[in-house]
Amino acid sequence: MRKLEWTLVSALLAVTAGFPLYQAAHEAIVDKEMPHVFNLFLRSPTKENLHRWDDNAKDRSVFAKWLRPVTLQFRYDVLGEMAPKSLKGEEDWLFYNQDVDYLLQPPYTDDRFYKGTFDTLIAGKRVNVRNPLVAMEDFRARLKARGIELLLVPIPGKPSVYPEKLYHGIHGQPASPTLALLEDLGRRGFNVVDLFSPMLKAKAGGAPQLYLKRDTHWTPQGMEVAAEALATRIRSMLPDADTAMVLGPQDSTVFTPRYLIKDTTVERWGDIAEMTKVPDRKKIWPNESVKAERISDAVTGLPYKDDPASPILWLGDSFSRIYQTDAPGAAGIIAHVAYRLNRPLASIVNDGGASTVVRQQLARRGEMLEGKKLVVWTFVERDLRFGSKGWQVEELP
Numbered sequence: 304m305r306k307l308e309w310t311l312v313s314a315l316l317a318v319t320a321g322f323p324l325y326q327a328a329h330e331a332i333v334d335k336e337m338p339h340v341f342n343l344f345l346r347s348p349t350k351e352n353l354h355r356w357d358d359n360a361k362d363r364s365v366f367a368k369w370l371r372p373v374t375l376q377f378r379y380d381v382l383g384e385m386a387p388k389s390l391k392g393e394e395d396w397l398f399y400n401q402d403v404d405y406l407l408q409p410p411y412t413d414d415r416f417y418k419g420t421f422d423t424l425i426a427g428k429r430v431n432v433r434n435p436l437v438a439m440e441d442f443r444a445r446l447k448a449r450g451i452e453l454l455l456v457p458i459p460g461k462p463s464v465y466p467e468k469l470y471h472g473i474h475g476q477p478a479s480p481t482l483a484l485l486e487d488l489g490r491r492g493f494n495v496v497d498l499f500s501p502m503l504k505a506k507a508g509g510a511p512q513l514y515l516k517r518d519t520h521w522t523p524q525g526m527e528v529a530a531e532a533l534a535t536r537i538r539s540m541l542p543d544a545d546t547a548m549v550l551g552p553q554d555s556t557v558f559t560p561r562y563l564i565k566d567t568t569v570e571r572w573g574d575i576a577e578m579t580k581v582p583d584r585k586k587i588w589p590n591e592s593v594k595a596e597r598i599s600d601a602v603t604g605l606p607y608k609d610d611p612a613s614p615i616l617w618l619g620d621s622f623s624r625i626y627q628t629d630a631p632g633a634a635g636i637i638a639h640v641a642y643r644l645n646r647p648l649a650s651i652v653n654d655g656g657a658s659t660v661v662r663q664q665l666a667r668r669g670e671m672l673e674g675k676k677l678v679v680w681t682f683v684e685r686d687l688r689f690g691s692k693g694w695q696v697e698e699l700p
Contacts, residue, residue: 517573658690669700
């Protein structure tokens with residue numbers, strides 16, 4: 304019995320003292336830096352400092368760096384499970400957890416949505432800034448004071464359009480909370496664009512795949528459905544935005560196409576596949592090849608370029624970045640809306656930051672509002688719950 308006790312005590316000491324000593328020695332000898340454990344005594348022991356130290360310790364742990372990928376690969380190979388951010392769907396489709404959680408959790412109209420939050424006093428009224436309507440109404444009022452219209456465009460998440468790819472037992476179409484938001488915004492007099500109807504109509508009509516299989520974003524074909532709906536709505540709000548005037552041979556004013564389209568192909572490695580962190584993910588899932596259409600200037604042949612002087616300012620997230628500023632370039636929704644309007648746009652785009660960050664960037668770049676007639680504010684629907692920095696009320700310069 305005494306031997307068993309000493310064995311257990313020795314094992315406990317090896318774990319509690321041996322691992323930290325090995326970690327400290329590795330940092331000092333291999334990494335050639337001060338062991339992280341000493342940082343614990345260099346700052347006051349506040350809750351924030353202790354949490355930060357603990358998080359850094361987890362990230363630096365030699366054992367964790369070795370064990371995590373092994374565990375992730377084991378979970379996928381044996382249990383079919385992946386990292387917390389991703390879900391495995393049907394037919395090699397992958398889904399982002401937040402896209403699914405947004406559809407399942409209480410919407411902004413439910414009291415449970417505000418659990419753990421507090422009201423804020425704004426302009427003499429008590430409001431909860433987690434409610435997206437607070438920021439939307441405030442932003443609209445600030446723009447209206449400058450004579451600028453606002454157009455709100457929630458973008459459907461992948462499970463809202465392809466629920467059957469999440470699980471084969473799902474029948475019918477899920478009722479996204481965003482549909483109720485669109486109705487609410489309409490009652491409040493907002494200008495909105497419903498992208499759900501044209502996307503689902505295109506899908507039902509046999510359109511090519513509208514979303515990437517292992518990515519959160521749409522395919523170029525899905526993006527073009529949205530671009531057509533948006534251009535139509537913008538044209539109705541700004542009737543002069545569908546043509547661009549240039550001087551003809553005898554100085555007479557004529558109308559001519561400003562942009563050209565050129566077909567291309569692009570390889571996409573899915574962001575959800577990357578989120579899985581499965582070590583063999585590159586072997587398990589291939590790149591997805593999609594056809595895209597690049598927009599170029601009809602005169603110079605150069606790729607589409609924004610014009611800060613445009614009367615239209617576009618605010619968006621990674622749905623506005625994909626194909627636009629990454630491969631193949633000038634083939635995203637901003638370029639395609641510009642092509643359909645026959646005039647360039649100005650834009651501020653931030654991955655994951657369409658709820659608040661883009662408005663903060665706009666506040667720092669007040670000149671972007673000069674000469675503007677319309678602000679198009681796009682955001683993926685999951686941001687109504689999970690938007691980076693929430694839905695803060697932001698000043699305009």
